[in-house]
Amino acid sequence: MTTTHLILVPGSWLGGWAWDDVLPGLRAAGLVPHPVTLPGLDPSDDASAVTRADHVQAVxxxxxxxxxxxxxxxxxxxxxxxxxxxxVVDRRPDRVRRAVYVDSGPLEDGNALVPDLPADSAGQAFPSWEELADGGSSLEGLDDAALARLRERALPHPAGVARAAVHVSDERRFAVPVTAICTSLPSEVLLTMVDGGPPLHTEMGRYDVTYVDLPTGHWPMFSRPDDLAAALVDAARA
Structure with a gap:
């Protein structure tokens, strides 16, 4: 019998700990989760020389x-x-059955998360709550305990990752089906923004996508962990 493994890649500033509240629901459904702490995002890591290639290779x-x-x-x-x-889907299109994007999406070739991050920066610092909200990262659903946990455990994102361009080229990546879990933006809005270019620079529109609405803020693993687990279970079984 084949076992389904979910590799859980957190967003910027976060380690594998960000998925802690989601794991019980995944395990209860018989899935095997692998929360990933990418290079440079463990407190013991030296992030100064970490590159985007290091993050991709780890996964x-x-x-x-x-x-x-x-x-x-x-x-x-x-x-x-x-x-x-x-x-990673671009590198291993024949080894990934489905990709799930949580308030996220695959970037177009040549785009970067923070292309204007200064070259001499030691890393992308975790922003203030006001800066996050202004940048579209909604805090909806996060109570004081969740905000404190996030602020305490978030680490600067490695500069070599944040400002480096994404490289994708294998057309076979578009044959890997996608689930988009829409939290900050409802699917009806996201659908108007998936065909590339600003503001999202995503190539989501070129994939076979199942859209799932989970209304909350940018961090559903903290605000609605059980519901996020259920959505991930459904995606994994699709």
Whole structure:
């Protein structure tokens, strides 16, 4: 019997801990979750030389270990982690059964998360609440405890990742089906923004996408963890 593994890639500033409240629901459904802490996002890491290629390679290696055992791989990317997932699908289109984007999407080739981050920056610092809200990262659903947890545990995102361009080129990536879990933006709005270019620079419109609405803010793993787990279970079983 094939086992379905979910590789959970968090957004910028976050480690695998961000998925803690989602894991019980996934395990209860018989799925095997793998919350990922990308290079440079563990407090013990030296993030100064970490590159986007390092992030992509870390997930590719996990995909390969699971697929080599004959098991099923579903990739999940939240926020900035969606760009990593998009690149991993490009590298391993024959080893990923589905990609799930949580308030996120795959970036077009040549685009970066923070292209104007100064070259001498040590990293992309975790913004203020006001800056996050102004940038479209809604705090809806986060209570004081969740905000404190996020502020306490978030780390600067490696500069070499934030300002580096995404590289995708394998047309086979578009054959991998996608689930888009829409939290900050409802699907009817997102559908008007998926065909590339600003503001999202996503290539989502070129995939076979199932849109799922989960109204909340940008961090559903904190604001609606049980509902997010249920949505991920449905996506993994699709």
């Amino acid at each position: 590719v290696e996990l995909v390969d270990r699971i697929a080599d055992d004959g098991d099923d791989v579903v990739l999940v990317g939240h926020s900035g982690g969606g760009a990593v997932v998009g690149e």
